[in-house]
Amino acid sequence: MPASASASRGLFAVVAWRNLWRNPRRTWLTAGGIAFATALVVFFSSFQVGSYDGMIDMATRLVSSHIQVQHPEFHDDPRMRYTVPDGIALTERLAGLPGVAGAAPRAEAFALLSTEERSFGGLVLGVDPDREPQVSDLSKALAQGEYLPGPDDAFIGVALARNLDIAIDDEILVLGTAREGSVGALALRVGGIFSTGHEDTDRSLILVPLRTLQEGFDLGDEVHRILVAADSISDIDDVAGRIELALGEGYRALKWNELMPEIEQGIQIDWVSAQLMYWLLLILVAFAIVNTLMMTVFERTREFGMLLAIGMRPASIMGMLQVEAIAMWAIGASIGLAIALSVIAWLSQTGIAFGEIAEGMDEISAQYFMPERMYPGFAVGAMAMSPAVLGLATLAAAFGTSLRLRRIRPVDALRTED
């Protein structure tokens, strides 16, 4: 009689649901705990995920881009002579690959930067002025003057300019070691000053046209890096794969996480330590669920005895308890999710600006490549984790506590005082 079976199952759910509201305070307190943990974990992990994408984006756009092609030794040991020989031609080829948003060559040299009065050490980047904006945001960080208007113009970090005490149109002399160990020298005019907000970058970088650097430092047509920007962060692995295939021996393609391991490790540390805290929170709430269910079962010993007496099977009562527990979990989890998701939805419109939370935070966040405004990310896995863990805990707790039913005999139960 399938019809009556399903009808009785329906009634079952009704009974379970009503039982839940026999003690509304307790149901709400337990569901509240579930909602509390769910909302916090979902909200925080969504923000973490969002901030990671923001960090990767910021960090890669700042200077180093998504993927770089280098001499195999250059990354571990950045020396002048570890070059990519046919830099310009290779850049053209890479720029044509599918999924590539842009490619640009770079040569670089450490040098002493001097004015008449002062000298500082810095890193000179020789860039292709037209291509560079496709792979980094340095050109967009223009604060004064112009971005590389002519062959002898330099584009210099704001802190470096301050240290050298120079302004637009001032002369600057670059002295370093050229390709073959001789002295490399450039006489430049300050054409523009950039300010990225990232202290190290603003203090140490100076950009010059690629050709100028190649000539002054005996590099010929050679470059040190070819930077490649993918269409989006999620494409990086695919694009890197295509680049590997396109390259022959004697080159090495590095992704952002190899170029800047500190970013990926920072993300990992953050993620792992946050997970520890989330689990702690979930365990505490799981304990609360166990306690609630234990109290429920204990209080209803008489009632279960009666149900057994009128012929209900222990398994059915256990099933009813499971339904009750899951309903309680569902209430808490949906409230928690609803709160977290609505806050996330709201913040994904407005974002959170660290500078508004605490003074000085925006400067710090720039040093850790955190964007000025952070937006939460929608990570289904991270969001499902907490409801799922609590759901399993609820089921296990309901099963564990209902084992007590096996010890209830109808007659005993009816006698129980209290």
Place this chain on the structure above:
Amino acid sequence: MSDLVVDCQGVTRVYGDDAVPVRALQGVDFGVAAGEWTALAGPSGSGKSTLLHLVGGLDRPTDGTVVVDGEELSDLSESQLSDLRLRKVGFVFQAYNLIPVLSAVENVEFIMQLQGTDPAERRERALSVLDQLGLGDIGERRPGELSGGQQQRVAVARAIVTNPVLLLADEPSANLDSATTLELLALLRTINEERGVTIVTATHDPIVMGHASRRVLLRDGRIESDEPAASPPSNA
């Protein structure tokens, strides 16, 4: 009539709100003389329990005055009322109401502890009362390990150990079988006669009514009859 232990004048008690008032007592005059054993009888809803509660200071009348041992209860604050219950009234409840986490002797001691009696005296008096009630050998057991009759006798011991002016019992026999009920009543009679404790019981039970010296019948919140009981059955 200056030796009235309880003196109620025009007592009215209305429960519920103005829309649906439930008049549990409607202008009852009721007095209890020292040494009396009064049984309040009547059907469910007659107001006998309400009257008992008012007399014991568990509840306050909507109208009228209740005087217990010379103290007008409506003049007393909550905590003064607590003290009155603690020092002058002993309670025996239908459901025994012993403290489940304390042993029998500790339950009896407990009330003296509330009164601030010193420990040695407490223990001695508790043991002696339990002895007198024939419970000397179960003093260390907790309520859960006692039969209903035993629990109710411990409750009586707790009620009388402080030598209250008034002993109130609400359906004391409701959960007991006849033999145990008779034992309990014999005990109450002894207390009433030998210690001179004034007793008021609310009850349905004709056996209990038969043991009282006076029977007050309530109906619909009013006293319907008030008469001395037929001569109490001699204790067989």
Place this chain on the structure above:
Amino acid sequence: MKFTLLVQLSWRNLWRHRRRTLILITTICVAVGSVLVLNALLRGMQMSMVETAIDNLNGHFKVVAPGYLDDPGIKKSFSFEPSGHPELASYGIRGWTSRVRVPAVIRSERETRGVQFVGVVPGSEDISFLGDVEIDGEYLSGSDDRRILVGHALAQQLETGVGRRVVLITQGVDGGNRESGYRIAGVYDAVGTGIEKAFVFTGITSLQELLAIDAVTEVSVRLTEGVQGPPVLHRLTRTFTDLDVRTWQDLEPQAAMMHEMADATVSIWFLIVMGALIFGLVNTLVTAVMERIRELGMLRAIGMRRGAVIAQVVIESMITMAIGISVGVVLGLLGYFWLADGIDLSAFSEGLELTGMRPELVPRLWAQDVVLVVGLSLALGFLASIYPAQRAVRIQPLDAMRR
């Protein structure tokens, strides 16, 4: 005496539902224990960042010429006679040293790099990381040592090593370049390649000779462990009236900010964990009241005052908390001692360098934090008993007659 009675009663009541109470206590001690361990780890990170900031040639305080921080160069130097300040010794200072620090370019046969060229008094650099750094080769022999120390990472980049020669180019007070060859006395291994690439050391007098000055650019001061900073800062400011005295927080604002954030993180996590705890706590306590309405009513009926009934609820909550907290503190201490040797995070060393942390995380447990956690947890236990106590207030003597 009334109080001991209530405690005794509450205690027994707790054990009426042994399993429930045990679960509750377990929850509390897991919460308290893990908050303590997390706290110790966070304090460890915090201290690691602070110590790195202090070790990296900052010290707790640094005395510099006015305007030096905005424009760090040889022009902003000042003369400092070490023997002229005997009173420094009485300030609670572990040590101090003077340095000359100038930006410079270092060149080997193959490569060129920008560095900070620092002239030090080798004997008094025990207040910075230089004091216990691992050195391949030799440490500087004295203030007049004309050799240099370079970092391991820098030596690799320059393709040079102990005993080899490099050229350092810097600027004199007149603005003209000064160039001189130096022999490498030793190669040091610092924590983090950032430092190794940034600093080249030589004897202070030899650098002063090169620059043709006899002034210094900074005096770094390190406090004795446990000495409070502000009073010392005050005395230093009065001693060096025409100079700037800066704290490490001024010098490393990022580290200072991270330090404050760690403080905030500790309290936020405490609140969240305790927030999760309070749901279960209130739930159990209310149930304990509700299932005893008749019993508590009876206590009121036989003459117990309302306040005593409420006190019983509060005492039950506090006893539960107290047990949970004590066991939790023990657990926390065990966890702390278990981790006390430090956690090896060298797999994340680059990421940690970004935050100025060492790759070895050594937890720090401060008595004041333990006291705070214990105190706040007890306060929470009290807070959690308010709602149940409100339920208990409503219990009337008549409730004894129910059922």
